[in-house]
Amino acid sequence: MAASTLTEVARLAGVSPATASRVLNGSARKPGSDIAERVRRAADSLGYIPNAQAQGLAKSSSGLIGLIVHDIADPYFAAIARGVQEEARLQHRMVLLATTTGGPQEEREAVAAFAARRADSIVIAGSRSAKPGDEEANTELAAELDRYCRNGGQVAVVGHPVVGAANTEGYHVVKVPNEDLAAALAAELARKHQGEFLIIGGPEGLFTSDDRIRGFQRGLADAGRTAAEVLHYPFNRSGGYEAGTAVAQRIKDAHVGSNGPARLCIFAVNDVMAIGMAGALRSAGLRIPRDAAIAGFDDIETLRDFRPELSTVHLPLEEIGRVATRGAGSTLNGQGTLAVDGQVTLRRSTETPLP
Amino acid sequence: MAASTLTEVARLAGVSPATASRVLNGSARKPGSDIAERVRRAADSLGYIPNAQAQGLAKSSSGLIGLIVHDIADPYFAAIARGVQEEARLQHRMVLLATTTGGPQEEREAVAAFAARRADSIVIAGSRSAKPGDEEANTELAAELDRYCRNGGQVAVVGHPVVGAANTEGYHVVKVPNEDLAAALAAELARKHQGEFLIIGGPEGLFTSDDRIRGFQRGLADAGRTAAEVLHYPFNRSGGYEAGTAVAQRIKDAHVGSNGPARLCIFAVNDVMAIGMAGALRSAGLRIPRDAAIAGFDDIETLRDFRPELSTVHLPLEEIGRVATRGAGSTLNGQGTLAVDGQVTLRRSTETPLP
DNA sequence: CTGTTAGCGCTTTCAG
């Protein structure tokens, strides 16, 4: 027993499928109210549900919006996803989810899959990378997006354009001033912090990570401080934890003759890494901010309940999701750059402990 | 410039669309390798991407799996979503996301939307409720699901069947032994805890919440303890926080002449509520476990970095997502009950502080 | 093994 079709409804109502279509789904034409009523009655007596695939085929559009994230359970992506979802709902669209462990190769596949489903627009939230070895995959990804746009698709990428992406109509970038914000953070920290700085970054070539590292170094330089050492680890909590176990030893060694205000100040390029780092230090018996200061980036919701309260750069994550979706939703603004801003947010993890 | 079609590919390769279809998409038939090669070449010279809508229409299936959650940014749902996503990928399907603020009304709409898109299966992760006033909406939801199943759809709901859902072919339930686990938790706590118990539940009528409350009370009773008072608050972090501000005062009042081991032991029916509760108590200047013990339920990933370490009942969240998806994925097992198990996990938040 | 012929369910000109 298959679902009932428009034709069946039409027959039951004694009208043509065309008319039934006109009353059941929006149309410029407005059938007579008597007829309309009859059709509607027939429709729900049969429990009619329009076949979106058929509608899509006929109208060549789908009401779908594709979202690409690295990991939906990462609070950063989850928050963006919530924003995307909210905006999608406003637009009466549904969200198609794809998770890619990070490679441009997988992203290309996801884009192709979305294109196959004729998604009206695609939001790419994951960070782009330019690791050596990824060039080819990146080129292919760019080509895929290009084709998608040329076929009328709308794309919004968060944070950083896709490497080599042509400036096609329909291609939007939600600019996040990672570098400037990181610089601002460094400036603030340099003011109240006399010790050395250490940066825990993601894999080399990850744009988001690189931007933040560069910005932080610039901020330090502007404050007349020497450049910080940079360590590279995976861009997630485990990476931060791993880094933390390495750093803990260092701190302990330096601790001989420790002097509070000159202790190490660690900047992890995102909050989950900062959290991992803090966890590792705690496991090693160290305390924040007593034995080291830590700052992160993103201000994920999880931080609200994390102790010590973590200094970070607040990013309007949900808003980013909404803006991206909105930008990719309306063809109004052909192609362009959307912007959001963040804010340095100092909390207890970088306070100078009382002597 | 629209995307190129199978027909175009066929023409370019000098074969019939049927043949092109056979080589480009899996088919029992295997065209000659010379022809096949020609078609494949034509296909990617044109950058051909099959139109999934058309395929779906023709095959009446879509490769889509619909997921319904309350809030994708809630760690509980995010973890389940990750599991669903993983399994979906294994099955070469894509996940369609819908978030409902909780009402059966919205869930009904989501199911209808999935049905319209001809999703092969639907996973409902949100908790079902039987609030007075929801009866009608619940009935409609059940009817919608029923129809969906009758039309060949597969459904898996997590935790609790939909109220009034007929035992249709294709309807699966991932049983979570909430009640028993809560009872086990209560038993453990009763053993090491002499003070009173207090339960912070979700809204009355929410099955997950009610089951856990019932189980906990049963566990207390079996241990010869008097029933705990139950407070009802929203089923999220805010609810827990709100509850916490109310409870804090109580604790302080009782604190006059406090005696460590007899302090209050609070059971919040899920971890996010427990976290909210803990936050509120901390804001009020109270400390866990010194001034009160707290336990939650779910063991969300966030707990790993929460302090004090929270006692809870571990649930294999990702696994639940996978199992649900798997159950709803294969028509093999017509209809039935899938099960997962949890485990009481005691941590520092319920330890008895040293005198 | 390949090509032809019908649709899948809906929208949309175009007549009436």
Place this chain on the structure above:
DNA sequence: CTGAAAGCGCTAACAG
């Protein structure tokens, strides 16, 4: 204002 007819792009019986 309504109906008839022609597809949207692809698959699946059938023939050849």
